[in-house]
Amino acid sequence: DAGVIQSPRHEVTEMGQEVTLRCKPISGHDYLFWYRQTMMRGLELLIYFNNNVPIDDSGMPEDRFSAKMPNASFSTLKIQPSEPRDSAVYFCAVGKSGTNYGYTFGSGTRLTVV
Amino acid sequence: DAKTTQPNSMESNEEEPVHLPCNHSTISGTDYIHWYRQLPSQGPEYVIHGLTSNVNNRMASLAIAEDRKSSTLILHRATLRDAAVYYCIRVAGGTSYGKLTFGQGTILTVHP
Numbered sequence: 001d002a003g004v005i006q007s008p009r010h011e012v013t014e015m016g017q018e019v020t021l022r023c024k025p026i027s028g029h030d031y032l033f034w035y036r037q038t039m040m041r042g043l044e045l046l047i048y049f050n051n052n053v054p055i056d057d058s059g060m061p062e063d064r065f066s067a068k069m070p071n072a073s074f075s076t077l078k079i080q081p082s083e084p085r086d087s088a089v090y091f092c093a094v095g096k097s098g099t100n101y102g103y104t105f106g107s108g109t110r111l112t113v114v
Numbered sequence: 115d116a117k118t119t120q121p122n123s124m125e126s127n128e129e130e131p132v133h134l135p136c137n138h139s140t141i142s143g144t145d146y147i148h149w150y151r152q153l154p155s156q157g158p159e160y161v162i163h164g165l166t167s168n169v170n171n172r173m174a175s176l177a178i179a180e181d182r183k184s185s186t187l188i189l190h191r192a193t194l195r196d197a198a199v200y201y202c203i204r205v206a207g208g209t210s211y212g213k214l215t216f217g218q219g220t221i222l223t224v225h226p
Binding site for chain 2: 033042043045048056091101103104106107
């Protein structure tokens with residue numbers, strides 16, 4: 001199993017541009033989480049899905065952020081328009097209910113908005 | 115999820131045991147305790163979790179106090195690769211699955 005695959009690994013974009021981050025979860029895992037990490041705020045949960053349905057999006061900072069999970073194999077986090085304060089590392093994580101194991105995180109996407 | 119309290123940093127020598135404490139004095143009966151660690155430039159990595167009993171796996175042991183108000187992650191023989199930020203997290207609810215709310219964690223430094 002390749003684990004949680006995030007793309008791109010690094011993204012540099014100009015302020016005002018649309019940014020789309022992608023996550024391919026581990027097959028059979030029914031929970032998917034999007035986190036953001038900055039030095040100032042640490043790891044913050046943005047949104048999570050269960051069986052492709054958004055359960056809690058209270059961590060999404062504002063309307064510029066949106067996340068989708070059209071199927072069990074793919075999720076996206078979109079920022080439109082992007083701002084410099086969105087610069088952070090964005091992690092996707094997955095979990096599988098009914099198992100005695102924790103969540104698996106991807107390697108993250110480092111986003112820089114200039 | 116409510117917070118846990120951990121020391122900001124700890125140091126250890128290689129090959130020695132490390133005991134990382136966590137205080138969760140307001141924990142409810144159905145909350146699980148999860149531990150994750152984050153190595154430099156990597157995503158968080160699951161270490162261990164438990165509810166009431168002490169737990170062991172290949173990475174570490176988790177000792178949970180009888181009143182469940184505190185727990186200790188035990189690395190039996192620290193290696194340089196164990197240098198990381200360790201997060202103790204309460205997972206609320208009657209299931210071991212729910213959202214993880216990360217605090218600041220404990221920065222573990224391992225000396226050769």
